[in-house]
Every structure is written in C-alpha cells, then in structure tokens.
C-alpha cells in the first residue's frame with residue numbers, strides 16, 4: 001500500500017539572533033508514521049517542533065501538511081498537538097478539568113467537552129483518577145493526563161518533546177506501550193523528540209538523527225544499525241545503543 005505524505009519540510013532554517021540553529025532541513029513524514037528525532041542536547045530538536053507547531057516562525061523554508069503550505073498559519077489552525085516534558089498541567093484543576101479545559105474553547109467540542117474528556121482519561125487508563133489534582137498523581141499519571149488532553153482535540157499530527165525524561169524506568173516502559181497502542185488505535189502521525197537511543201529504537205518506524213542543526217540520516221532502526229551514514233551516526237546511535245543493549249540483533253528482533 002502506498003503511504004501518503006502527511007508532512008513535508010523544505011529547506012527549514014532557524015536562528016536565535018546570530019546563532020544558526022537549524023541549517024536547511026528537508027524531510028517528510030508519512031501518514032500514520034511514528035518518526036523520532038534523535039540527537040544530543042542542543043542540536044535543535046525542540047526548535048524543530050516549535051517551528052512545526054507555529055510557536056516561532058522559521059527564517060526561511062516551508063512546511064506543508066497534506067500538500068498545503070501551512071508555514072504562516074496560526075498554531076491553532078495547524079491540526080497539531082504537542083506533549084511537553086514537564087506535562088504543563090494546571091495545578092489547581094483536576095485531571096478531568098485539565099482535559100476538559102481546552103475542549104471548552106473549541107466550538108466543535110464545546111457541547112461534548114465533559115464526555116470527551118472522560119473518554120480520553122479512560123483511554124489512558126485514568127478513569128479512577130479523574131477527580132485528582134496533579135499533585136495527587138505520579139509523574140507517569142500526570143503525563144497520561146497531558147497526553148489525554150492533547151488527544152482530546154483530535155490532532156492529525158502529535159508532537160512529543162522528550163515526554164518521558166522526567167519519569168522513572170518503569171513508568172517509561174508502560175508509557176511506551178501506551179503510546180504504541182494509541183498510535184495503532186488512532187493511526188495518528190507522531191513526531192517524537194528524544195535524546196535516548198533505546199527509546200527511539202523501541203518506538204519508531206523511522207528515526208531522524210540530528211547533530212548541530214543538520215540531519216545526519218533518516219532511516220529505519222534496522223538500517224541505522226546496519227548502514228550508518230557517517231561516524232556521528234555510528235558513534236552516537238549505534239555505539240551508545242550497543243552499550244545499553246547486549247545483543248543488538250536480538251534487540252531489533254524483539255522490538256519490531
């Protein structure tokens with residue numbers, strides 16, 4: 001089956017003052033694809049997401065969704081949602097209130113806000129916690145609320161910015177499974193930023209490896225291991241993964 005292109009980025013550049021952070025990026029994401037952006041801290045990952053969702057305008061370049069140029073559209077008109085590392089929940093609202101809140105401002109959902117919010121909390125396994133405030137939830141549960149809030153608006157593309165970096169190992173593993181389940185169920189296009197090789201390999205259809213504002217390689221997990229494009233990919237990706245996992249071949253088998 002032919003995979004349609006959901007998102008296409010052409011020649012995207014971004015600077016903060018005189019510091020050029022993204023240097024002419026070109027990539028495309030397929031409809032329903034899970035693409036990770038993997039690179040060391042400071043390489044420009046968050047800046048890519050901020051450009052995609054429209055929080056900052058690029059210096060130059062274009063972003064296309066379903067073939068339409070959305071480079072100048074407002075964030076709310078891009079059909080994208082984002083999940084941050086630090087959850088960004090309202091502390092004075094319950095889990096249900098946090099999910100419901102965004103829906104109340106959207107005329108398509110307003111009348112059904114409570115019902116949709118309840119469904120989304122159930123989807124991430126938190127029905128029993130709907131009345132709790134963030135302080136009464138674990139980190140993993142708070143991130144589930146943030147994911148439910150993003151899913152509730154039914155975005156075509158979901159962006160994740162290191163959503164698991166504040167969680168312990170057990171919470172990460174269960175949230176990984178949850179994300180894969182959500183992607184299968186909604187068939188959403190997901191772009192997932194991480195500096196964690198293992199996480200990228202466990203989750204992704206393809207991985208875009210970045211260093212210093214440039215794409216080093218975009219490929220499947222298997223191809224990255226078998227045919228790293230350059231020394232950076234082979235050291236930052238393959239060697240680091242090998243240090244974490246004993247048998248790479250076996251790892252690729254069990255995770256795909």
Ligand SMILES: Nc1ncnc2c1ncn2[C@@H]1O[C@H](COP(=O)(O)OP(=O)(O)O)[C@@H](O)[C@H]1O
Pocket residue numbers: 016019021039040041042043044045046047048
């Ligand atoms: N608001 C900003 N003002 C100035 N420099 C920034 C700003 N945000 C990020 N940077 C710089 O841009 C580079 C890329 O940052 P970022 O996109 O956050 O990288 P990553 O998410 O991969 O860690 C870094 O050198 C960072 O210090």
Ligand SMILES: [Mg+2]
Pocket residue numbers: 045046047161
């Ligand atoms: Mg970042």
